[in-house]
Amino acid sequence: MRWSYMCSKFLNARGVAFNSYFFLSILFETIKNPTRYALSERRCHCVSRFEKLRRGPKLLGFIDNLEDKVAAETLHAGLVKNATVVELNVGNYMLSIYVKFKHLVAAQKMFDEMPARDVKSWTIMISGFARMGSFRLALDLFSQMLAEGVCPNQFTLSSVLKCCSSVVQTGRSVHGWLLRNGVVIDAVLKNSILEFYVTCGELNHAERLFVFMGDRDTVSCNIMISGYIQSGDWEKSLDMFRRLPSKDVATWNTVIYGLMQNGFQRKALELLYEMLNIRACFSAYTFCIALFMASSLSNVKLGRQMHAQLIRVGLHNNDFIRSSLIDMYSKCGKIDNASIIFKRKQNSDFNYDSTMEDTVSRSSIISGYVRNGRWEDALQLFFNMISKGIKVDKFTITSIISACVDCEMLNLGQQIHALVLKSGHKLDMLLCSSLIDMYSKCGSLSDAHLLFNQINDRNVILFTSIISGCALHGQGKDAIFLFELMRNEGIQPNEVTFVGLLTACSHSGLVDEGCRYFRLMKEVYGITPGVEHFTCMVDLFGRAGRLYEVKQFIDDNGVSHLSSVWRAFLSCCQVHKNVEMGNQVAEKLLEIDPSDAEPYVLLSNMCASGDRWEESARLRNLMRRKGVKKQPGQSWIRLNNRLHTNLMIMGSNHENYQPCMIETRLKRCS
DNA sequence: CTAGGGTTAG
Structure with a gap:
């Protein structure tokens, strides 16, 4: 950076506008053509300085500080074309640049082609994979490194420990190895060990280590605090937090974010306001966490406050912050605000540096x-x-x-x-x-199945998606089969899975199975049924025409206050043309919400289809008198890649069918 | 140590 600063001073003094591309082109030419320059005086000056610095640490520092992937690639291409043997140091710096820009493919290629590799090269690669979450690859590389007889240092081990949360044995042996071999355990490595024991769930071990640790710093404390919260012990973590003599921003962030992530939103919010009250300094992290809180709580007010603060302290153009702001506004339903923030950046994209893709x-x-x-x-x-x-x-x-x-x-x-x-x-x-x-x-359910069968390691959501798909297509038996398969694979179903499964049962008339799974959900999986589940069950009995059992079910489960349950019931009454029961149900619904149009509509349709026209008309009149309005139904169709929507006017037949225009141009969608 | 974007629901 100092080199680039010198260069910029030199150029600025001569009134030359320059950017990193210009700068790189010099580097590039120099590498390509080290002996023959046809350069202007200005460039020569630059290049001569570059030559002097070429092998010095300053050049390497400059490369390390390159802020752009393209620039790094250009430089690398230059090195390769020149066919000079890439010096080990330069090579390592190139590696670290690729890793920094998460360009691991390029890094791997470079790494493979390097004529010589030292601990640093290996460590750069391992820490790169570790940071990206490719733990498996990092560990493979580590064992390869050991096999080649390269001795790891504390940086290597620190990265390796990050990857060991699921392979506890490896982590333990790394710890043992470094104790036996007298590796210098600096503060960072010490904290990595602590973090390893925390993330693999051995909190007791971590605690012992923490107590006997000679020089605990704030990072060690933060690791413990976050460990306590993740294990669900928020009281202990708050206790530790309170007893800390001095709290830095990271500690505040750790505890607030931890509380937020583990369902203690109110506590998190209180602490955030406490931070504001004692005028603790916010970092960019704090703002991100606060914006995340605002979006999860749909609290635009908080979000706006943070936005204002951000503008005040000038952080609003930080990429991290901007995306958090965009996310906050769009999750709070203020998509226009989000859009403005996004577009503002786009419009200011005129110079080189901001073409970096966010x-x-x-x-x-x-x-x-x-x-x-x-x-x-x-x-x-x-x-x-x-x-x-x-x-x-x-x-x-x-x-x-x-x-x-x-x-x-x-x-x-x-x-x-x-x-x-x-x-x-x-x-x-x-x-x-x-x-x-x-x-x-x-x-296309068959395609869904095809895709599903291609995946080897599956999770709940994958299973839930396909089960819900079967439900949608009325394939109850398949849904049950998949559900049992899922249980056999040892995957715990969640509440959404049961919504899918119960729906599948109800759509296929599998009443007994549905009842069995409803019980299974409560008794075996300990899931408290929610509105959706009750609605599914009502639908299950109702569709099968067992209307009296619906009533029984509603009473037994104490869910008569839920309007959606009655609504499902009412539509079943309609299907089975039971006007008497429909009347009772509609009355119930109107008790709960008198402004709801649906019971009127369903009831009047039911009467109409049973040729009871006067009653139907009476209901429509009643609706008009009470000022109850029904949202018109909407349907749409795609013709020649254009989406047309139609509004269905209530109670109408095709005469008052009103075409309405929403156009979605589906460019390129042939 | 702490921060941003994605999946399932009548």
Whole structure:
């Protein structure tokens, strides 16, 4: 950085505007053509300085401080083309740049081609994989390193320990090894050991280590605090927090975020306000946590306060913060605000440095658009990326798949599936669940099954997606089969899984099975049934025509205060044309919510279909008198890649059918 | 040590 500073001073003094590209082109040319320059005087000056610094630590420092992946790649290409033997130090710096930009493929390639490797090279790679969460790969590399007889140092071991939370044995032996071999245990390594025992759940061991630790710093305390919260012992962690003589920002952040993540939102909020009251200094982390709190609590007021503060302290243009702001506004339903924040950055993109892609902000806004039903905006941004050749990451893809589901665009969904396969993205669990959901909701259950069968290690959500898909298609037996398969694989179903399963039973008339699973859910899995489950059960009995059992069920379970339960009941009365019971149920519903239009409509339709026209008309009149309005139904159809929607006017037949225009241009979706 | 984007629900 000092070199670039010198250079910039030199150029500025001559009024030359320059940026990193200019700077790099010099480096590039120098490497390519070390002896023959045809450079202007200015450049010569630069280059001569560069030559002097070439092998010195300053150049290496400069490379290390490169803030751009493209720049790093250019430089690397230069080194390769020149076919000079890459010095070990330079090579290591290149490696660290690739790792810094998470360009692990390039790093791996470079690493493989290096003529010589030292501990540092290995460590850079291992810590890179560890930071990216590729623990398996990092550990493989570590064992390879040992096999080649390279002795690890404290940096290596510190990274290796990060990967050992699920392979406790390895972590333990690393700990033992470094004790036996007299490796210098500095503060960082000490904390890595502590963290290892915390994350693999050996809190007692960690506690002992902590007590006997000679020089505990705030980091050690933070690790313990976060360990206590993660194990559910928030009282102990708060106690420790309170007893700390001095608290730095990271400690506040740790405890607030921990409380937030473990369901103690109120406590977290109290502490945040306490921080404000004692005028503790906020860091960028604190703001991110606060924004995250605002979005999870849908508390725009808090979010706005934070936004104002951020502008005051000038942090609002930080990429991390911006994406948090975008996310906060879109999760609070203020998609326009989110959009403004996103676009403001786009518009200020005129100089080189800001062309660095802020992929997170973009995927945040895309998911925000999808969440808020602005599919057209989401798709436009997405298509824009495709046509510009920008790599689409899995977050964006998953959001777009959701959009496909909402718009039932099977075609586009298929294309995206192809895109995923082509781009070599690993089909991760989240992506797969959304694809399965997409296929089943867009009508192609067989494709959903096909995809499901390709995945080896499955989780609850994956199973839930496919079970819900079966439910949607009335394949009750398949849903049950998959559910049992899931249990056999040792996966715990959750409340959503049971919604899917019970729905499947009710849609296929499997009353006894449904009852059995309802009991299983409560008794074996300890899941307290929610509104959805009760509604499913009512539907289960009701569809089968067992209307008296519905009543019994409602009374037995004490759910007569839930309007959705009665509503399901009422629609069953309609299906089975039981006007008497329908009347009673509708009355119940109106007791709960007199402004609800649905009971009137259902009841009047029921009367109409039973040729009881006067009664039907009376109900409609009653509605008008009470000023109860029904939301018109809406349907849509796609013709020539255009989405047309139709509003159905209540009680109408096709005469007052009003075509209404929402147009979604599905560019490129052939 | 602490921060951002994605999945399942009549």
